[in-house]
Amino acid sequence: xxxxxxxxxRWTPAGLSTVWTSCVILAALAxxxxxxxxxxxxxxxxxxxxxxxxxxxxLLAGFAGLVSVGQQAFFGLSAxxxxxxxxxxxxxxxxxxxxxxxxxAIAIPISLYALKLKAGEFAIATWVIAEVVRIxxxxxxxxxxxxxxxxxxxxxxxPDFRRDVTYWLGLVAMAGFLVLTFRxxxxxIGSAAQAVRDDEEAALSVGVSVMQTKRIIFVLAAFGTxxxxxxxxxxxxxxxxxxxxxxxxxxxxxxxxxxGGLRTFEGPILGALIFFVLQESFSSYGVWYLFGLGFIAIVxxxxxxxxxxxxxxxxxxxxxxxxxxxxxxxxxxxxxx
Amino acid sequence: xxxxxxxxxxxxxxxxxxxxxxxxxxxxxxxxxEALGIVGPNGAGKTTLxxxxxGSLTPTSGTIVLEGKSVAGADxxxxxxxxxxxxxxVPRPFLGMTVxxxxxxxxxxxxxLPEGEAEDLAAEALSRSGLLASANRPAGVLGLLDxxxxxxxxxxxxxxxxxxxxxxxxxxxxAELVTLVAxxxxxxxxxxxxxxxxxxxxALLKVIDRxxxxxxxxxxxxxxxxxxxxxxxxxxxxxxxxxxxx
Ligand SMILES: Nc1ncnc2c1ncn2[C@@H]1O[C@H](COP(=O)(O)OP(=O)(O)OP(=O)(O)O)[C@@H](O)[C@H]1O
Ligand SMILES: [Mg+2]
Numbered sequence: 001x002x003x004x005x006x007x008x009x010r011w012t013p014a015g016l017s018t019v020w021t022s023c024v025i026l027a028a029l030a031x032x033x034x035x036x037x038x039x040x041x042x043x044x045x046x047x048x049x050x051x052x053x054x055x056x057x058x059l060l061a062g063f064a065g066l067v068s069v070g071q072q073a074f075f076g077l078s079a080x081x082x083x084x085x086x087x088x089x090x091x092x093x094x095x096x097x098x099x100x101x102x103x104x105a106i107a108i109p110i111s112l113y114a115l116k117l118k119a120g121e122f123a124i125a126t127w128v129i130a131e132v133v134r135i136x137x138x139x140x141x142x143x144x145x146x147x148x149x150x151x152x153x154x155x156x157x158x159p160d161f162r163r164d165v166t167y168w169l170g171l172v173a174m175a176g177f178l179v180l181t182f183r184x185x186x187x188x189i190g191s192a193a194q195a196v197r198d199d200e201e202a203a204l205s206v207g208v209s210v211m212q213t214k215r216i217i218f219v220l221a222a223f224g225t226x227x228x229x230x231x232x233x234x235x236x237x238x239x240x241x242x243x244x245x246x247x248x249x250x251x252x253x254x255x256x257x258x259x260g261g262l263r264t265f266e267g268p269i270l271g272a273l274i275f276f277v278l279q280e281s282f283s284s285y286g287v288w289y290l291f292g293l294g295f296i297a298i299v300x301x302x303x304x305x306x307x308x309x310x311x312x313x314x315x316x317x318x319x320x321x322x323x324x325x326x327x328x329x330x331x332x333x334x335x336x337x
Numbered sequence: 338x339x340x341x342x343x344x345x346x347x348x349x350x351x352x353x354x355x356x357x358x359x360x361x362x363x364x365x366x367x368x369x370x371e372a373l374g375i376v377g378p379n380g381a382g383k384t385t386l387x388x389x390x391x392g393s394l395t396p397t398s399g400t401i402v403l404e405g406k407s408v409a410g411a412d413x414x415x416x417x418x419x420x421x422x423x424x425x426x427v428p429r430p431f432l433g434m435t436v437x438x439x440x441x442x443x444x445x446x447x448x449x450l451p452e453g454e455a456e457d458l459a460a461e462a463l464s465r466s467g468l469l470a471s472a473n474r475p476a477g478v479l480g481l482l483d484x485x486x487x488x489x490x491x492x493x494x495x496x497x498x499x500x501x502x503x504x505x506x507x508x509x510x511x512a513e514l515v516t517l518v519a520x521x522x523x524x525x526x527x528x529x530x531x532x533x534x535x536x537x538x539x540a541l542l543k544v545i546d547r548x549x550x551x552x553x554x555x556x557x558x559x560x561x562x563x564x565x566x567x568x569x570x571x572x573x574x575x576x577x578x579x580x581x582x583x
Contacts (some may be wrong), residue, residue: 006460097499188452191442201393202429204413206495207447263433327437327460327472 008081009326010186018320026175041167045235046169047276049228052177053249054268054275059181062263063190064217065197067119069250071225073110073133076245078103078226079233080137081092083149087142092153093165096230104223111218115211128246134245148240151233166234173227182265184220185323187270193217251294258297261307266270266320271310342528343402344369345390345421345499350399352385352554359385361554371502372521372531374541374562377551378575383534384426386551387501390532391423391539392416396484403499417447422497426504426534428477428484437463438542439487440494459494465520466490482508492567493524500524502533518543538566549573 033041053071061067081099086092114125138145154162185188192213195203200210233239256275261267275293280290300307313319345367352360360382367373375383388394390401392413401408408416429441440459445448448458454564463469466486471479479487492500506517514537521544525531535541541548541562548562552574558565565571 004457004460006457006461008456091580188442188445188455191434192440192446194434194438198431198433199429201413202425202431203442205391205393205417205423205425205429206443206491207414207417208442209414209446250458324435325441326435326454326468327456327463329469 005329007328009328010322012322014318014323015320028173029166029171033167036303038160038163040233041163043161043276043280045167045170045231046279047272048167048174048275049231049235050252050256050272050279051269052170052174052224052231053253054230054260054272055174055177055181056221056228057253058262058264058268059184059224060217060221062257063185063197064193064214066115066214066218066221067121067123068126068221070128071221071253072245072247072249073126074103074107074226075223075229075232075249076130076241077106077133077137078229079239079244080140080143080241082230082233083142083151083239084140086151086153092151092156092234093169095153096169096234097227100223100226100230102221103226103229107219107222108215110222115214115218127250130245130247137245138241143239143241146241148238148243150238152237152282154234154237154256162234166231169234170231173224173231177224177227178269180220182321184217185265186325189213189216223226248290251290251297251312255293255297257307258300259307261309261313262301262305264306264309264313264319265315265323266312267307267309268311269297271307274308342369343367344404345532346402347386347390348400348402350386350389350401351397352382352389352394354398358554360389363399363551363554363556363557365549365556366384367530367532369530370525370528371547372525372533372545374545374548375532375551376536376538376541376548376565376571380553381551381574382554383551384503385554387503387532387534389421390416390501391421412494414446417495417497418449420494420496420498421501422447422495422499423501424485424488424492424503424505428481428488430479430484430487432475432477434476435473436468436476436479436487436490437477440490443491443494444496450496458496462494465493465523467516472554482513497529499530499532502531502535504536506535506537509537514540 057071078099079104085095085098090098110129114122114129117125120287139144143149192203192208196210196213204210229244236334252275256271257268259274260269260271304310342379343366347363347365350360351365352357363386363419375462377383385394389396392408392411394449403419403421411419431442437459440462441455444455444458447451448455463472466489468483468486468490476487489505493526506514509517518540521531525544533545535540545562547560549556550558550565550571557574558571
C-alpha cells in the first residue's frame, strides 16, 4: 500500500497539556471533600451540576442544533423516578443512578415525536413535553400534587457521608460527561451532528442518517440532564414538581451556554462558573433575576455569538482542546516511497 | 460488443408542487460510464429531476431504478450510500465546519468505507477539486466559486458511482472551465457515470456522450448532442425561455 500524501492533526502539544492539567485538577477535586468545609463541598456539588447541565445543553443545542427549552423534563423526571424506585424498596444511591438511566430511556419514545419537528416547533414541543411530564408525575400519590416529597431515605446516612458521596457522584458525572461529549464530538457522530445542525438536507445528501444522529444526541443529552437532576435531588433532598420541573433550568442552561460560548467546548464550563458566582449573590432576587439572566443571554446571543470563550480564544489564539481534524500536507518526497 | 449496462434510469417521472407541475412524464437512462448532459431553459425542471433521483424530493409518480433496483422508499442518505452523489446548484456548505470537515463528514457517512480510510478519501476529494489550500478554513469564508468546488469535493468524498452535477461550471473563468472539464473527463475515464446539468454548452459538449433537453418539465429531445442542439423544438424552447427572462 502506498503511503498517504496527507497527514492529519488531531492532537496538539497544547491540547495534550490541557488533558494532563485537567487530570491533575480532577484528582485534586476528588480528594477535596477530605479537607474542605462542609459548605464548600455542597457548593462545589452545585457547580458540578451546573457544568453538567451546560455541557449537555451545548451538545444538544450548540453542536446538534436541537434547541430544546424543555430539558427540565428529564431533570425533574429523574428526581421523581428516584423517589418512585426508593418507594419500591431500592437503595437510594442505586435509585438515583438508575432513575437517570430510565429517564434517558424515556427520551427515546419522546424523540420519536419531538425530533420530527423543526426549529421553533421543536423548541415549543420540548417545553410542552416538560409540562406534560410534570403533570403526569403529579398524578402519582407519592408526589401529592404540588406538595412534593423528599428523599428521606438518604437521611439514614450520616450527613458527612451523604454530602461527600453526592459530591463524588456529581464530580464523576460531570467529568464523565466532559470526556464523553469530547469524544462524541470528535467522532463521526459528532461531525454528523454538526452537519445536521448546519443543513439537514445537505447532510442527508452526503449519507448522514439525520434521524439517528439526532436521536443519539437527544438521548445522550437527556441522560446527562437526568443525572444532574438526580444529583440535585441528592443534595437538596426535597422534590417539588414546580421547582424540579421548572423552566428556570432552561434559563440557566441558556445563560451558561450563551454567555460562556455556544458551540465551543470550553464555553459552557466558563459559563457555568460565571453563573455559579452570580447565583451566590443574586438568586434571592427571584423572578427579576431570572429576567436578568435571560436578558443577558439574549444580548450575548445577538452581540457575541461565540460568547466569552470566543473572545478568549481570539486573545490566546486557539482553544484549549482541539475539536476537529486539521489536514496537513505531507512533504512531497513521501509520495514516491 | 454488447451495449453497456444501464446504471440509472427514470420512468414516467412526475413531480407536482400543488397545482404546478415541475416535472412531467420524464424518462431517461444512463449507461455505466456514460456522461449525460441536460440542458433546458430556466425553470425547466432539471434541478427538480436531480432531487427526485437523489431522494430529496419524492416523485408524485414514476420510478427510479439504480443498478436494477427501484430506489423508491430509500431516503437521500441511503441513496448516497447506494452510490448517488450530487452537487447542489445553490451550494449548501456546512457553514459551522471547516472545508476539510465538510468533506470528511461525507467520507465518513456516505462512502461506505471503514472509518480509517475516510480522512484520505476526504483529502483526496479536496485535492481533486482544487480546494486543498483552504482545507482548514471555515467553510463560511469561501466565496461562491469555492463553495461550488466544495459541493463537488463533498460529492466525490462519498465515492459515488453516479455523479449528478448541477451547474457546476456557472461563473467560472475560461481557464477554470478548462480545469473543470479536465477533472470531469478524468472522473468519467475512471468509470464514474455522470449526469451534468449545464448552461455553458461548449464545456458540456467536451465531456458528454449524450444530451437531454428539458422544457416545462418534459424531456423534449434526447440523443446525440449536436443533433439535439439543432432540433427545432429545442431551439424553440430556448427562444421561449429567453423571451420569458428578457
Ligand atoms: N419546492 C418547490 N415548490 C414549488 N415550486 C418549485 C419547487 N422547486 C422548484 N419549483 C418550481 O419548479 C420549476 C422547476 O424548477 P427547477 O429548479 O427544477 O428548474 P431548473 O430547470 O433547474 O431551472 P434553472 O436552470 O433555473 O436552475 C420552477 O418553476 C420552480 O419555481
Ligand atoms: Mg436548476
